[in-house]
Structures are given as C-alpha cells and as structure tokens.
Amino acid sequence: MRKIYSSVLIFLLVCEAILAQSKGKIQGKVETADGNPVEFVSVLLKGTSKGSITNSSGGFEIGGLNPGSYTVVASFVGLDTQEKNVTVTAGQAAVVNFSLSESSGDLEEILVSGARENYNETRVSSSLRVNSPLIEVPQNIQVINGDLLHDQQVISMSDGLVRNVSGAVRMEHWGDLYTNISARGSQIQAMRNGFNIVTSYWGPLTEDMSFVERIEFVKGPAGFMLSSGDGSGLYNVVTKKPTGQTQGEVSFTVGSFDLYRTAVDLDGKLSQDGKLLYRLNVAGQQKKSHRANEYNNRYTIAPVISYRVQPSTLVTFEYVYQRANMSDVGSYYVFSPFGFGTLPVESTQLPVGMPGTKINDHSFLVNLQHDFSPNWKLTAQASHMLYNQEGSSMWPASVNPDGTMLRAVSSWEALSKMTMAQVFLNGEFHTGGVRHKILTGLDMSNKAYWADWNQYHMLDSVGAEFDPLNPYLGAPVNGYPNFDYSTPIEQRASTIDQRYSSFYLQDELAFIQDKIRLTLAGRYTDISQAAYGGAPNTASRFSPRIGLSASVTPNTSVYALYDQAFNPQSGTLASGDDVKPITGNNMELGIKRDWFDKKWNTTVAIYQIVKRNELTADPNSPPNSGLSVELGEKTAKGFEFDLKGTILPGLNTVLNYAYTDSRVTDVTPGVEIIEEGDIIPGYAKHVFNTWLGYSIQDGVLEGLGFSAGLTVMGGRETYWDPSPDPEQVLPTYTKVDAGVFYGKGNFKVNLNVFNLLDEYLYSGSYYAWLNAYNWQTDPPRNARLSVSYKF
Known part of the structure; x- marks a missing residue:
C-alpha cells in the first residue's frame, strides 16, 4: 500500500509540474474599518464552488485558477455582502482586499445581537484537523452545536445528546459518571480538543456542557485523528474559547x-x-x-x-x-x-x-x-x-x-x-x-x-x-x-x-x-x-x-x-x-x-x-x-x-x-x-x-x-x-x-x-x-x- 501511494503521488506531481505555470491565484486580507483583521469571513468566487475562509490574520488565498476575470464575494454574519472584480494572470497572484464598514466595537454588537439558532454546521473545528467543508470530507461527520444543546437543555455529555447522531446509543452506564457511546456496533473513542482522553473502559468523566462549544462525531476509522482505537469512530468535545467579543x-x-x-x-x-x-x-x-x-x-x-x-x-x-x-x-x-x-x-x-x-x-x-x-x-x-x-x-x-x-x-x-x-x-x-x-x-x-x-x-x-x-x-x-x-x-x-x-x-x-x-x-x-x-x-x-x-x-x-x-x-x-x-x-x-x-x-x-x-x-x-x-x-x-x-x-x-x-x-x-x-x-x-x-x-x-x-x-x-x-x-x-x-x-x-x-x-x-x-x-x-x- 505504501509503494502504491508513493508511486501515484510521484506520478501526479511530475505530471502537474508541467502545468504549474499556467495557473494563477487570488489572495488578500479582510479587515474592519479600524484596521483589525477579521477571522472566519467566507470568500467565494461567484458562479463557482471555489473559495476560502479567512484565517486569524484576516488573510485568504484561492489558488489553481485559470487566467481570466472573476468576481470575489466576501460575506460575514450580520454584514452586507461585498463583491469585487479581479483579473487573474497565469503564474501571478492577484491581490484583492476587503474592509468591513463596521468598526471592531460595532462588529461585536452584530455578533451578539445576530446570534443565530441554526443546527447546521458546514465546517468542523480546527482541533479535528480537517481543513475542508464538511460536504467535501469523504466520511460521515456530524456536529452538535451550542444552539442544539441549549434548545434540548443538555447539561452533560451523557444527557441525551446522542439523539442528534444517527445510530449513536449509550452503552451500559453509571448514571452521569461515564458516557460510553456505541455506534456502528462498538464503543467509540472519547476525545477532547483533538486529544484521545480514554485511559480505560470506564472513562472519561462526562463533560459538563457549561464549557462545551460543540461535539463532533466521526463515524468509522479516522486516521487523521486516531493513532489507535476502535474502528467504529470517535466523538470530539470542543471547549469554549475566547472570541474577542465582549x-x-x-x-x-x-x-x-x-x-x-x-x-x-x-x-x-x-x-x-x-x-x-x-x-x-x-x-x-x-x-x-x-x-x-x-x-x-x-x-x-x-x-x-x-x-x-x-x-x-x-x-x-x-x-x-x-x-x-x-x-x-x-x-x-x-x-x-x-x-x-x-x-x-x-x-x-x-x-x-x-x-x-x-x-x-x-x-x-x-x-x-x-x-x-x-x-x-x-x-x-x-x-x-x-x-x-x-x-x-x-x-x-x-x-x-x-x-x-x-x-x-x-x-x-x-x-x-x-x-x-x-x-x-x-x-x-x-x-x-x-x-x-x-x-x-x-x-x-x-x-x-x-x-x-x-x-x-x-x-x-x-x-x-x-x-x-x-x-x-x-x-x-x-x-x-x-x-x-x-x-x-x-x-x-x-x-x-x-x-x-x-x-x-x-x-x-x-x-x-x-x-x-x-x-x-x-x-x-x-x-x-x-x-x-x-x-x-x-x-x-x-x-x-x-x-x-x-x-x-x-x-x-x-x-x-x-x-x-x-x-x-x-x-x-x-x-x-x-x-x-x-x-x-x-x-x-x-x-x-x-x-x-x-x-x-x-x-x-x-x-x-x-x-x-x-x-x-x-x-x-x-x-x-x-x-x-x-x-x-x-x-x-x-x-x-x-x-x-x-x-x-x-x-x-x-x-x-x-x-x-x-x-x-x-x-x-x-x-x-x-x-x-x-x-x-x-x-x-x-x-x-x-x-x-x-x-x-x-x-x-x-x-x-x-x-x-x-x-x-x-x-x-x-x-x-x-x-x-x-x-x-x-x-x-x-x-x-x-x-x-x-x-x-x-x-x-x-x-x-x-x-x-x-x-x-x-x-x-x-x-x-x-x-x-x-x-x-x-x-x-x-x-x-x-x-x-x-x-
């Protein structure tokens, strides 16, 4: 298997190198009116499926583009969508920047008052390592977000949240001591912020939902996360982090x-x-x-x-x-x-x-x-x-x-x-x-x-x-x-x-x-x-x-x-x-x-x-x-x-x-x-x-x-x-x-x-x-x- 993988990869790299100079890219930055970078802004090319999400520095990059004219669309919750036209040249990087009309203080108010209640999530947390939209990941991954936890009044990891994931059931359990979830015929692994926190069949202690942002369920083996563990899957508890908003x-x-x-x-x-x-x-x-x-x-x-x-x-x-x-x-x-x-x-x-x-x-x-x-x-x-x-x-x-x-x-x-x-x-x-x-x-x-x-x-x-x-x-x-x-x-x-x-x-x-x-x-x-x-x-x-x-x-x-x-x-x-x-x-x-x-x-x-x-x-x-x-x-x-x-x-x-x-x-x-x-x-x-x-x-x-x-x-x-x-x-x-x-x-x-x-x-x-x-x-x-x- 390793030889096949290496051969395929080398073949693709050699073939692609011939065409490397025929493509261009678009890169840029998104900031507020007072010059602060904005993370998680969606940047898409209009009429295509290609896009990116700004990082913590407000930067984004969309590569592998054929030469030509594109419309770049930047959108963010609570803000008007902005569009800019740009021309891509072969072998060149076209730069386009966006400035949100709201200041940082105004943006905080938008995020607080514009908090939505929507059970759907299109991406996983960074602790799951997969830097792709969920629709593109070749695996069944389900995310339970805070809106769903609040509406169902879930107060601990063992408190009925498995109803939100197909086939997940609690195995033999000890009240609210351990969670022990089964899916696809076996007990799945428990993780927190990307770490496998299982030390025995009886752990870990159920997480109180007060410090939990979301729970991500990955069905089946997940080599990108697990060094070892049962092949039925895992759940990853993501804890709350500072958002920069007051x-x-x-x-x-x-x-x-x-x-x-x-x-x-x-x-x-x-x-x-x-x-x-x-x-x-x-x-x-x-x-x-x-x-x-x-x-x-x-x-x-x-x-x-x-x-x-x-x-x-x-x-x-x-x-x-x-x-x-x-x-x-x-x-x-x-x-x-x-x-x-x-x-x-x-x-x-x-x-x-x-x-x-x-x-x-x-x-x-x-x-x-x-x-x-x-x-x-x-x-x-x-x-x-x-x-x-x-x-x-x-x-x-x-x-x-x-x-x-x-x-x-x-x-x-x-x-x-x-x-x-x-x-x-x-x-x-x-x-x-x-x-x-x-x-x-x-x-x-x-x-x-x-x-x-x-x-x-x-x-x-x-x-x-x-x-x-x-x-x-x-x-x-x-x-x-x-x-x-x-x-x-x-x-x-x-x-x-x-x-x-x-x-x-x-x-x-x-x-x-x-x-x-x-x-x-x-x-x-x-x-x-x-x-x-x-x-x-x-x-x-x-x-x-x-x-x-x-x-x-x-x-x-x-x-x-x-x-x-x-x-x-x-x-x-x-x-x-x-x-x-x-x-x-x-x-x-x-x-x-x-x-x-x-x-x-x-x-x-x-x-x-x-x-x-x-x-x-x-x-x-x-x-x-x-x-x-x-x-x-x-x-x-x-x-x-x-x-x-x-x-x-x-x-x-x-x-x-x-x-x-x-x-x-x-x-x-x-x-x-x-x-x-x-x-x-x-x-x-x-x-x-x-x-x-x-x-x-x-x-x-x-x-x-x-x-x-x-x-x-x-x-x-x-x-x-x-x-x-x-x-x-x-x-x-x-x-x-x-x-x-x-x-x-x-x-x-x-x-x-x-x-x-x-x-x-x-x-x-x-x-x-x-x-x-x-x-x-x-x-x-x-x-x-x-x-x-x-x-």
Missing part, C-alpha cells in the same frame, strides 16, 4: 427530582488592543434522582486565556476543573430473576447513608497556532489531565430464586494521569491544475490508570437478605463500608499503562476546479500497552486511508472511503504466542447535500467495518487461568441517514435513522461460547430520532416557540449474556419529549417535558453468574425550566 450569558435551570443549576459564561478582552482575551465558564448544580437516596452534585470552573503574540501567532491557555459528589456508582441498577421490568421504575437497592463517590477532574491545555501564510498553518498543543476518584460500587454477591439478594460493596478508587502532545501542519498549494491540501503531524501520549476494586464489604447476611419486592432502605445489618485509602493507590492497585507515538501524512488532491478530490494518507504508530500487572505488549503498524469525493453540483457530493484502524490489547494467549492488536478496516459510501443556501444538510451513508483478533477467554483452560484466545472476526454493516438545520423559516430540525447489523463472522477453532452469526451485544438494530423546534417569526407572538422530540430504538441487544428465556428481550424503546420556549431580545425561557407519555424505559442485560436480569431505568415523566439572559 459578551456574557447567565442561566438558571430548575427541574424534577430537585434539579437546581446555575451557569455563567463571560467572554471579553483583558487589554484594550484586543491581544489579550479571556473566557470564563462557571457552573454548579444539585440533582437527585427518581430513585431514592441517589444524588449527583457537580461544580465546574473553566478559565481560558488567549494572547495574540503577533498578528499571525495565537497562544491559548486553558484549565478545566470538574468536581462531582455522587451517590454509590453501582446503585443505578436493579436485579431480579423474574425478568426485565419486573420491579417498579423507582426501585433501588441503595440504603440511606451509604458513603458516596467523590471525583476531582483537572485538565490543562496549552495551544499555539501560527499562520505562516493564508494557506499554511502550524498547530502545536500539549495537555495534562489528572483524574481522582474515591468511592465504591454496590453489586449483588448473589441473587436467590425468590428475588432476595445479598448486597455487597467493593471499593472503587481510581487515579488517571495523562500527558499528551501534538503538532500538525495544514497547508495548501497548487501544481498545475491540481490543488493539494496537506495535513501532517506527530502525536505522542503517556497514559496511566490505576483502579482499586480489592476491598470488599457485605451489607447483608444469610437469613437477613435484601428483598426488592419489600425493600428496607435503612442502615444495612452489617453496617456501612469503611475502606482504607491510607496507602497510595499506585502501590496497591492494578494498572493500565499506555504509551505511543504516531506520525500522519495526508494529501487531498483536487482536480477539475476542485470538483473531484482524492485523499491519500497514512499513519504510522508505535505503541506499548500493559494491563493489570502484565508484561507490556508492543505493536507498530502503518494504517492507510484512501478517500474519493466528487461534487455532482456545488451543493451535492458523493464519496467513497477505505480506512484502517488498530487497537492494542493485553492478555496471555494459551498458545504462548504474542498478542496481536485488534485490526479493522472500514469501507464506506455516501452522499451529502446542502439545501437552500446551506440552511440544512443531509447525509446518507452505507458502510462495512471488519475487526479481527479480539481476545476472549480460552475455553480449554480453567476460568481463573487468565488465558485467552483470539476470537476471529466481527463484521458491522449498516445504513445511516442524517438531516440537520433550518428547513423552513423558524423551523429547526434534527432527523436521523440508522440500521446496524453487527455479528461474529469467523470463530477461532476451539471457541464454543460464541458461534458464527452471533449478534454483538450493546447496540440497537434500528434507531430513529427527531427533534423539531419552531418559533413564530412575526406578529404579537413573535419569539414564542414549540419543540417536540421522538426517539425509537428497536432490536436492542443485551450487553453481556443471552437470556435463558427467549421471551425476555429488551423491548422497543420509545420516548416522546415536548416543550415550549419564548425569546425576546437577549432574554429566553425554555420549558421541556421529557418522557411525556411516562413510559417505563430501561436498558439492561442478563448476568449468567447471578442467574438474574439487571436493568437501569430512565426517569419517568419529568420537566426542566431554564431562564437565560445574554449581555
């Missing part, structure tokens, strides 16, 4: 189950010249549950400082602190041998007074961006993350045939340390009639996760079992646990340790006036991983990526993609051979379209992901031997449809559907616990979501609006063991939400009612070792009321 927002939320929340967002300048900027987000909440004795109190502070060293260089320092005080993290589940949903929706095993879980989560980030020119940009960033958890997890030691049980509590102290660094370069140049977009960079990471589950306490005794049908939630007969944390966790806990370095190179070649785009890329990764005291497993691998995207019209593109991923794993093979990493490849076809001046967008994709070498317990060895065999092969395939945006004036819409089929397609000889054709657990075969928000556009009732949402999940698979009763399956999940809102000027009030039909909703599985079903219920009908004011 503005702010304060919001208050109250809701069912004693939810009380306040958030403040301040954005402005620390120097009159605008070189030193700040952003400060602070939030605090108290929240209980529909189950007795549960609580989840969160406090967040996220200060950000940006300093423009010179017009082309920006340095940003960011710190995020999240504090969580939660009830025991195992309390969300209930257990019964009688089948799913056989206990009341509010059923719990959590006794009053049980010691809770305390979490401190620190994140440090420094980011440097330097524009060498309008078309060449260097980004370097480093992050250090420190997570500490001290608590417990309640789980049954046994469940009797009559439903009574012995409740037990194990310690769950955890420590995570991650130090990560990246440097990458985005560039653009032309050779003849071919435009090249270059992405190259280096990723490095050192991660360690310690967890102590070894301390144990029985709450109940034989003869004094807990009875879920007649629950007593007072002090347990054996009292409460009192675990010893005096010894540092690094000295007594099992460890997951991972180190890697990775290099990536991508060239997107565009032909025929950028109408056809060929992506050739590859990533080389060297990684070492050790788990639970075992010897480290090392792996080095080259992963190619080939993509093709073609613009059928200026607003419609079709694409094809082949991409690979791999994920190291730890274990001991019964054969004594070295453990191979999980390898996977993705083949994807799709079509994207922007509708009505990019007000809304649709994406249709079909895919097939194949994964090999995943470990499973060796069936020919004792259960406690710790020996494994490589399973064989899993295949996930499916269909996805996403619609997002403003389809009519005042009507914002999210609509998506996904069909997913994930099965074992090859089984290693000797493995009998899994058969060829078995379904992979932890996903739903059919997922349908929609969210509609309509606001009256004029008249006496202008600003009044209504919202409605629907989620349906069918063909859901349990997470662990198959049920011994074929009639006991997870039923179709149907959830209806509705709301009303009113906005006037900078003031907005929003009321949403969730689970409007008061359905009994849950997810769960069967545990063979307990001979019992377990499930976690969603809240019954509940409501949230938010009041916000922008200033």
Whole structure:
C-alpha cells in the first residue's frame, strides 16, 4: 500500500509540474474599518464552488485558477455582502482586499445581537484537523452545536445528546459518571480538543456542557485523528474559547427530582488592543434522582486565556476543573430473576447513608497556532489531565430464586494521569491544475490508570437478605463500608499503562476546479500497552486511508472511503504466542447535500467495518487461568441517514435513522461460547430520532416557540449474556419529549417535558453468574425550566 501511494503521488506531481505555470491565484486580507483583521469571513468566487475562509490574520488565498476575470464575494454574519472584480494572470497572484464598514466595537454588537439558532454546521473545528467543508470530507461527520444543546437543555455529555447522531446509543452506564457511546456496533473513542482522553473502559468523566462549544462525531476509522482505537469512530468535545467579543450569558435551570443549576459564561478582552482575551465558564448544580437516596452534585470552573503574540501567532491557555459528589456508582441498577421490568421504575437497592463517590477532574491545555501564510498553518498543543476518584460500587454477591439478594460493596478508587502532545501542519498549494491540501503531524501520549476494586464489604447476611419486592432502605445489618485509602493507590492497585507515538501524512488532491478530490494518507504508530500487572505488549503498524469525493453540483457530493484502524490489547494467549492488536478496516459510501443556501444538510451513508483478533477467554483452560484466545472476526454493516438545520423559516430540525447489523463472522477453532452469526451485544438494530423546534417569526407572538422530540430504538441487544428465556428481550424503546420556549431580545425561557407519555424505559442485560436480569431505568415523566439572559 505504501509503494502504491508513493508511486501515484510521484506520478501526479511530475505530471502537474508541467502545468504549474499556467495557473494563477487570488489572495488578500479582510479587515474592519479600524484596521483589525477579521477571522472566519467566507470568500467565494461567484458562479463557482471555489473559495476560502479567512484565517486569524484576516488573510485568504484561492489558488489553481485559470487566467481570466472573476468576481470575489466576501460575506460575514450580520454584514452586507461585498463583491469585487479581479483579473487573474497565469503564474501571478492577484491581490484583492476587503474592509468591513463596521468598526471592531460595532462588529461585536452584530455578533451578539445576530446570534443565530441554526443546527447546521458546514465546517468542523480546527482541533479535528480537517481543513475542508464538511460536504467535501469523504466520511460521515456530524456536529452538535451550542444552539442544539441549549434548545434540548443538555447539561452533560451523557444527557441525551446522542439523539442528534444517527445510530449513536449509550452503552451500559453509571448514571452521569461515564458516557460510553456505541455506534456502528462498538464503543467509540472519547476525545477532547483533538486529544484521545480514554485511559480505560470506564472513562472519561462526562463533560459538563457549561464549557462545551460543540461535539463532533466521526463515524468509522479516522486516521487523521486516531493513532489507535476502535474502528467504529470517535466523538470530539470542543471547549469554549475566547472570541474577542465582549459578551456574557447567565442561566438558571430548575427541574424534577430537585434539579437546581446555575451557569455563567463571560467572554471579553483583558487589554484594550484586543491581544489579550479571556473566557470564563462557571457552573454548579444539585440533582437527585427518581430513585431514592441517589444524588449527583457537580461544580465546574473553566478559565481560558488567549494572547495574540503577533498578528499571525495565537497562544491559548486553558484549565478545566470538574468536581462531582455522587451517590454509590453501582446503585443505578436493579436485579431480579423474574425478568426485565419486573420491579417498579423507582426501585433501588441503595440504603440511606451509604458513603458516596467523590471525583476531582483537572485538565490543562496549552495551544499555539501560527499562520505562516493564508494557506499554511502550524498547530502545536500539549495537555495534562489528572483524574481522582474515591468511592465504591454496590453489586449483588448473589441473587436467590425468590428475588432476595445479598448486597455487597467493593471499593472503587481510581487515579488517571495523562500527558499528551501534538503538532500538525495544514497547508495548501497548487501544481498545475491540481490543488493539494496537506495535513501532517506527530502525536505522542503517556497514559496511566490505576483502579482499586480489592476491598470488599457485605451489607447483608444469610437469613437477613435484601428483598426488592419489600425493600428496607435503612442502615444495612452489617453496617456501612469503611475502606482504607491510607496507602497510595499506585502501590496497591492494578494498572493500565499506555504509551505511543504516531506520525500522519495526508494529501487531498483536487482536480477539475476542485470538483473531484482524492485523499491519500497514512499513519504510522508505535505503541506499548500493559494491563493489570502484565508484561507490556508492543505493536507498530502503518494504517492507510484512501478517500474519493466528487461534487455532482456545488451543493451535492458523493464519496467513497477505505480506512484502517488498530487497537492494542493485553492478555496471555494459551498458545504462548504474542498478542496481536485488534485490526479493522472500514469501507464506506455516501452522499451529502446542502439545501437552500446551506440552511440544512443531509447525509446518507452505507458502510462495512471488519475487526479481527479480539481476545476472549480460552475455553480449554480453567476460568481463573487468565488465558485467552483470539476470537476471529466481527463484521458491522449498516445504513445511516442524517438531516440537520433550518428547513423552513423558524423551523429547526434534527432527523436521523440508522440500521446496524453487527455479528461474529469467523470463530477461532476451539471457541464454543460464541458461534458464527452471533449478534454483538450493546447496540440497537434500528434507531430513529427527531427533534423539531419552531418559533413564530412575526406578529404579537413573535419569539414564542414549540419543540417536540421522538426517539425509537428497536432490536436492542443485551450487553453481556443471552437470556435463558427467549421471551425476555429488551423491548422497543420509545420516548416522546415536548416543550415550549419564548425569546425576546437577549432574554429566553425554555420549558421541556421529557418522557411525556411516562413510559417505563430501561436498558439492561442478563448476568449468567447471578442467574438474574439487571436493568437501569430512565426517569419517568419529568420537566426542566431554564431562564437565560445574554449581555
């Protein structure tokens, strides 16, 4: 594959060099009336699909142009569109500059008062590295922006936002502790600002939405982001940064189950010249549950400082602190041998007074961006993350045939340390009639996760079992646990340790006036991983990526993609051979379209992901031997449809559907616990979501609006063991939400009612070792009321 890539690239470069001097380009700068550069201005050539976006210095460049006359159009939210005519000469750079009639101060007012509510995004953040409009990227990428988060009253990463992405579902979860999202048949990777922040299956801590700007979902392997990881995809949480505008927002939320929340967002300048900027987000909440004795109190502070060293260089320092005080993290589940949903929706095993879980989560980030020119940009960033958890997890030691049980509590102290660094370069140049977009960079990471589950306490005794049908939630007969944390966790806990370095190179070649785009890329990764005291497993691998995207019209593109991923794993093979990493490849076809001046967008994709070498317990060895065999092969395939945006004036819409089929397609000889054709657990075969928000556009009732949402999940698979009763399956999940809102000027009030039909909703599985079903219920009908004011 590397030889083919090199040969094709050399051939193209040689051919294009012959035509290099026959093309010209247009470059220039956009400034305000008082001489300050303006970023994110759209600069297009009228009547074509070619264009650019101004960088932080206000500069832009459009290359690969045939000689002739062009009309250059500059547009910016809240401003009149400006046009200028220019003549391009072969081998020359034509210069055209724009000056916005508003001063910097006027522009701030335009940005504040002109804030739109539109769910559609046409580009991803710079932390995703892809410097192309979404419609041109040969992959299904969905962006959830702040407008959508506010309208749906999403307050944390685990708070129902997956409804906005086709096929995304939450896997087995611990309330609002971890997010754990599944798509395309497997758990996808969690990232923040371009860093992979996964250190174990149980992390990271759910982000509070107070400091989140947007969330970007990338389906399938993504070599331009991931050095290693599951081939099903990733989500990238993008945090809020200073905008250079003096503005702010304060919001208050109250809701069912004693939810009380306040958030403040301040954005402005620390120097009159605008070189030193700040952003400060602070939030605090108290929240209980529909189950007795549960609580989840969160406090967040996220200060950000940006300093423009010179017009082309920006340095940003960011710190995020999240504090969580939660009830025991195992309390969300209930257990019964009688089948799913056989206990009341509010059923719990959590006794009053049980010691809770305390979490401190620190994140440090420094980011440097330097524009060498309008078309060449260097980004370097480093992050250090420190997570500490001290608590417990309640789980049954046994469940009797009559439903009574012995409740037990194990310690769950955890420590995570991650130090990560990246440097990458985005560039653009032309050779003849071919435009090249270059992405190259280096990723490095050192991660360690310690967890102590070894301390144990029985709450109940034989003869004094807990009875879920007649629950007593007072002090347990054996009292409460009192675990010893005096010894540092690094000295007594099992460890997951991972180190890697990775290099990536991508060239997107565009032909025929950028109408056809060929992506050739590859990533080389060297990684070492050790788990639970075992010897480290090392792996080095080259992963190619080939993509093709073609613009059928200026607003419609079709694409094809082949991409690979791999994920190291730890274990001991019964054969004594070295453990191979999980390898996977993705083949994807799709079509994207922007509708009505990019007000809304649709994406249709079909895919097939194949994964090999995943470990499973060796069936020919004792259960406690710790020996494994490589399973064989899993295949996930499916269909996805996403619609997002403003389809009519005042009507914002999210609509998506996904069909997913994930099965074992090859089984290693000797493995009998899994058969060829078995379904992979932890996903739903059919997922349908929609969210509609309509606001009256004029008249006496202008600003009044209504919202409605629907989620349906069918063909859901349990997470662990198959049920011994074929009639006991997870039923179709149907959830209806509705709301009303009113906005006037900078003031907005929003009321949403969730689970409007008061359905009994849950997810769960069967545990063979307990001979019992377990499930976690969603809240019954509940409501949230938010009041916000922008200033």
